[in-house]
Structure formats: structure tokens, C-alpha cells
Amino acid sequence: MNTTASQPGANALPPIVLIHGLWMTPKSWDTWAARFRAAGHEVIVPGWPGIDDRSPEDVRTNPSALEGIGLAKIVDHYERIIRALPTKPIIMGHSFGGLITQLLADRGLGVAYVGVAPGQPAGIPTLPLSTAWTGTPILSNPFDRHGAKPLSKRHFHFTFGNDLTHAESDRLWKEQAVNSYNQVFFEGVSGAIRGKGVSKVDFGRADRAPLLVITGGKDHVVPPAIGKAIVKKYRASGPAVVEYKEYAGRTHRMVSQAGWEEIADYALSWATSHALATA
Known part of the structure; x- marks a missing residue:
């Protein structure tokens, strides 16, 4: 297979790479992946190194493969996957996956990028109180910066399930939640x-393909701020296309929260139209 991704043809649907976030696995993208495949796209949903295609239960039982893995290794992992594709893809990431996308x-x-509730790159120190609180299970112990701390059901409810009852959130925790990559979190905050x-x-960077940033009004992790x-930082720094879309009433789990279809369809329409324009 050609190891250098090229531009898609004018009539081709670009493949889509979906990147999950911290505390999650590729399963968190099941909704959008199925919808994009039904629309005719090839969709690739790789796990972070150490997660790969393991089940959330398996990762929680033995999280040792997550220990000591940092952001650079994860980004390099996705670069190798993307360069093995025959054409440049649309890249979408959720939460820390949105930082990886950037x-x-x-x-x-990529030919277009979508950050869904994306983490901020270096140089954007905005840190609302709710965001700071989501990181306390990791940041409270700097001596475990290379560990893989589990996410409690209580903290999962605050972080991902704040639109759900505790019972509903606990069921979702069992289906999707995994331990943290502590090093990644420390690197992001630092x-x-x-x-x-x-x-x-x-x-x-003037030649960067278009980027869309999506936030939810009830997101405790990546609020609209x-x-x-x-x-604002991208727009003030260069001419490349960067757009913003906010959804009121949506939480950090907007990729699967009730009404996720509206957001998925908007992201796909925006990305494909800008990808074709780029090509």
C-alpha cells in the first residue's frame, strides 16, 4: 500500500479517521462511524496505543499497557495509520482526540479537520473551574504521572453523564469507560x-486544511469558553479556515447523547464540502 496519503479525486468520498478521547475507546464512536459508513465513507476508528481493539472491560482489568504512554507516541501512532491510507482523510477527534486532531x-x-469538544493546544491557558475539576483524579497525584488511573463512576457522571441519571451513567461507564493515560493529561495541562x-x-500555518471546532453548552470538560x-487563537494567527459551532444543551458526550445525529450530519457536511474545496 502507498505509504504517503495524497489528495482525493474530485468525485471520491474521502475516508474518515475518528479519534477517541481520554478515558474512552473506539467504541465511543460507534454512532458516528455507522452513520458515516451508511453515507458511503470508509471509516477508520483506531484505538490509542495500548487500547487498540480491546474491550473496555479488558482494559479496566489490565491497564498496564496504558502506563507511560505520552501524547507524542499517540500522535505518531495515528500518523503511521493515516500515511498508510491511499488518500488523505477527513480527521475528526473528540476531547483529547480533538487535540490529537489539531x-x-x-x-x-488531512483534507479537513473536526474537533468535537477538543482539548486545547499549548498556549491556550483557558481553564474553567469545571474543566479543572475533571482532572483532579489525575492531577491530585503528580507522583503517578506515568500511571493509568481508573475513572470512578461518580467522576464519570460529572464528566460524561451529566445529562443522565446516576443509574444510566453507571451503565454507560460499564460499556465505555477505561483508565486514564496520566502522562497525556499532565502533558496537555502543562x-x-x-x-x-x-x-x-x-x-x-497558512496551508492547514479547514478546521471546525464544535462545543456543547453543558459540557463540563471542554465548555464553550x-x-x-x-x-480565536487560530484566527488571530493565520489565514487558514477555522470555524466554530456551538450546540446548546449538549454535554461532553455529544457524540452519543440524544440528538447526536444532528451534530454528526453537520460535521460530515461541513468536512466533505471543505475537503472538496481543498482538493
């Missing part, structure tokens, strides 16, 4: 505050 955009690997590190991107700060 780092892949900095490497010029980069946002210090303005440098592995999460740094070239905000002014973070999404707006990301877009």
Missing part, C-alpha cells in the same frame, strides 16, 4: 499553561 493538522495529514511542549502547534479561545 496536532495531526499541524503535520498536514502545555496549555506553559505555552510549549508536545501539544504545541503552529497556529499561523475553551472552544472559543482555540478558534
Whole structure:
């Protein structure tokens, strides 16, 4: 297979790479992946290194493969997968997957990018109180920065299930939640505050393909303030297309929350139209 991704043909549907976030596995994308495949796209949903195609229960039982893995190794992992595709894909990422999407955009690997409730790159220190609270299980113990801390059901409810009852959230935790990559979280927070590190991107890169940032009004992890700060930084730094879309009443789990179809369809329509324009 050709190891260098090229531009899609004018009439071809570009493949789509979906990147999950921290505490999740590729299963979190089941909704969007099925919908995009039904629309005729090839959809690739790789797991982070250490997760791969393992079930959430298996990862929770033995999370040792997640320990000591940092952001650079994860981004390199996705770059290898993308360069093995015959054409450049649309890249979409959720949460920390949205930060990974921006780092892949900095490497010029896609024809369009969508960050769904994306983490911020280095140099955007916006940190609302609710965001800070979501990181306390990890940040409270700096001596375990290379560990893989489990996510309690209580914290999962605050982070992902704040539109659900506790019982509904607990069921979702069992189906989807996994341990953290502590190093990734420390690197993300450090980069946002210090303005440098592995999460740094070239905000002014003129040839970057179009980027869409989506946020939800009830998101405790990446509230609209973070999404707006990301877009403002990109727009102030260079001419590449960066757009913003906010959905009232949506939580951090907007890829599967009731009404997810509206967001998925908008993201796909936006990405395909901009990908064709880029090509």
C-alpha cells in the first residue's frame, strides 16, 4: 500500500479517521462511524496505543499497557495509520482526540479537520473551574504521572453523564469507560499553561486544511469558553479556515447523547464540502 496519503479525486468520498478521547475507546464512536459508513465513507476508528481493539472491560482489568504512554507516541501512532491510507482523510477527534486532531493538522495529514469538544493546544491557558475539576483524579497525584488511573463512576457522571441519571451513567461507564493515560493529561495541562511542549502547534500555518471546532453548552470538560479561545487563537494567527459551532444543551458526550445525529450530519457536511474545496 502507498505509504504517503495524497489528495482525493474530485468525485471520491474521502475516508474518515475518528479519534477517541481520554478515558474512552473506539467504541465511543460507534454512532458516528455507522452513520458515516451508511453515507458511503470508509471509516477508520483506531484505538490509542495500548487500547487498540480491546474491550473496555479488558482494559479496566489490565491497564498496564496504558502506563507511560505520552501524547507524542499517540500522535505518531495515528500518523503511521493515516500515511498508510491511499488518500488523505477527513480527521475528526473528540476531547483529547480533538487535540490529537489539531496536532495531526499541524503535520498536514488531512483534507479537513473536526474537533468535537477538543482539548486545547499549548498556549491556550483557558481553564474553567469545571474543566479543572475533571482532572483532579489525575492531577491530585503528580507522583503517578506515568500511571493509568481508573475513572470512578461518580467522576464519570460529572464528566460524561451529566445529562443522565446516576443509574444510566453507571451503565454507560460499564460499556465505555477505561483508565486514564496520566502522562497525556499532565502533558496537555502543562502545555496549555506553559505555552510549549508536545501539544504545541503552529497556529499561523497558512496551508492547514479547514478546521471546525464544535462545543456543547453543558459540557463540563471542554465548555464553550475553551472552544472559543482555540478558534480565536487560530484566527488571530493565520489565514487558514477555522470555524466554530456551538450546540446548546449538549454535554461532553455529544457524540452519543440524544440528538447526536444532528451534530454528526453537520460535521460530515461541513468536512466533505471543505475537503472538496481543498482538493
